[in-house]
Amino acid sequence: MTLLDSIVMQGLGRHGALTAEEKTLLLDLELNPRRAAAGEVLWQESADVDLFCVVKEGWAYSYRNLGNGSMQILKVYLPGDIIGMRDFGFARRLAGVAMINDGVISPFTHQQLFELIGRSPALAASIIATVVRQQAMLTERLVYLGRYAAHERLAHFLYELYLRLKRIGAVTDNGFVMPLSQEQVGDALGLSAVHVSRTFSMLRDEGLVVRDRQHVVLPDPQALARLVEFNDTYIDETLSPAFHGFH
C-alpha cells in the first residue's frame, strides 16, 4: 500500500478501524491509475456521469463556465481527494473538472461506489460524511465570497491550501508549491486577475505571504489564521460521537 492509498483510506476510514473487506473495497478504487497532463479536461459540464476519480498526483479543479464568459472555480482537488462526488446521484455533471498540472488519477465506476455502499454501512456513512465535509468547505468559500474583502478571501484561500497540504505532507518550512495562475485564483475567489495581483502585493507588503512564481511561503501561518479567523472544523473535524460504534 502506498502513501497515497493510505491518504484515501485515512479520508474514508477515519471513523473507525476498517475490516479487511472494507480495505479491499477501498483499494479497488485505485486499480486503474493513469497519467493526466496539465490542462487536460477530465470531463465537461453536462457530460454523462460515469466515473469518479481518486487523485494520486497533481492538482485538479472543478469549475463552471458561465453565460457571461467568466468561469467560477468551485473546488481545488489535491492528492488523496476524490473527484466527482459532487455529481453522485445526478445523470449529468454539474461541473467540469480539469487538471491544473501534470498528475496521476485513478478512475472508478459508479457501480463500484454502489457496491461499497451496499457492502459496508460504515463506509456508506463515511461517504456521506465526506460529501458533507466537502459541502462545508464549499460553504466556507461561499461565506467568503458573500461577506469578505479581497485580501481576506485570498488569505483564507492560501491558508486553507496550507492546512490541506500539511495534512498530506506537502508543506516544508511553511512553504508549498501552488501551481494555480493568478487568473485561476481569481476564478476561484470571484476576483479579477489584476486584483489578485494587487492583493498578493498587499499581503507581501504586510509580510503575510511571500511568493515567487509557483512557490508560496507563509512566514507566519498563525498571523494569517488570525486575519481570516480560520474555522478549521471542517478539515480536522471532530467526528460525531454517534459514529463511534457504528459498524
Added chain:
Amino acid sequence: MTLLDSIVMQGLGRHGALTAEEKTLLLDLELNPRRAAAGEVLWQESADVDLFCVVKEGWAYSYRNLGNGSMQILKVYLPGDIIGMRDFGFARRLAGVAMINDGVISPFTHQQLFELIGRSPALAASIIATVVRQQAMLTERLVYLGRYAAHERLAHFLYELYLRLKRIGAVTDNGFVMPLSQEQVGDALGLSAVHVSRTFSMLRDEGLVVRDRQHVVLPDPQALARLVEFNDTYIDETLSPAFHGFH
C-alpha cells in the same frame, strides 16, 4: 399520511418505490412535531449535533455569524425540507438555524438516521443524493456570489424560490409569499439591504418582479429564467440511471 409527509417521501423516495419498512422508517422521522415561532433559533453555530428536523410548516434559514459583524445566510428551508443534514458527521454545528416565520417542525435523532441507513441501502443512497443536491444548490449560490451582479443574484434567488415553492404547491398565479425581509435577502445574496431595495426597484421597473410587502409575483417567470440562465438540473434532477434497480 398528510400532504407534507408525502413531500418528504417524495424527496427521499423518488429514486424508486419504497418498501413498507422504508415508509415506516421515514414516517418515524415525523413523529414529534412542535410549533416554532418566528425568529426562534433552532440551534446555534457550534452547538452539539443531536437533532435533525423536518420542516412541516413555515420557512427557516441556516446562517453563519461572521467576525466582521455581518451574517451570511446559507440556505433557506421550505416545508418538506430536512434541516441539519449539513452537520451530519460533525460533532458540532457548522451553522445556526432560525425560523423565519411561525411554523411547525419535527425533530428526529442522529440515531434514527443511522438506523435508516443501516436498514435500507436504497434510502442511504437517497440521503447521499439529497445531501449532494443541497450541495448543488449551494454551488449555484456560490457561482452567483462569485460572478454575477446584484440584479442577477436577486433574480436567480427569486426564481429558485419560485420553482421550489411550485413543487410543493405554494405558488398561485405566479405569486407566492416571501417572508424574508430585504435585510435577510441581502444576507443571503451578499448584498446590503439598501442595495437589495434598489435592485427590487430595478426589477420592478423592468416588469420582471412585482412585490408588495411579503407578496411576490413574477409576471413572466420565463423572462426571469432567461435573465438568469437558470440551471434547474438540481431541482428537477434527472437521476442517474445507476440508481434504478439499486435496492
Added chain:
DNA sequence: AGAGATTCATAACGCAGGTTATAGACGAGA
C-alpha cells in the same frame, strides 16, 4: 539562443455597490 506566448506588476480610470441619512408605510401592542 531566439520568437512567441503566458504570466505578472503596476497605473489610470470608471462604476457597482457599500454606507449613511431621512422620511414614509406598515404592523403589533396598549
Added chain:
DNA sequence: TCTCGTCTATAACCTGCGTTATGAATCTCT
C-alpha cells in the same frame, strides 16, 4: 386610535474592485 418599532424607498456620497493598457519577466517550442 395612538405609539413605537420595524421595514422600505430613495438620495448623496465614497470606495473597492473591474477594466484596459503597458512593459517586464518567465516559460515553451524549435
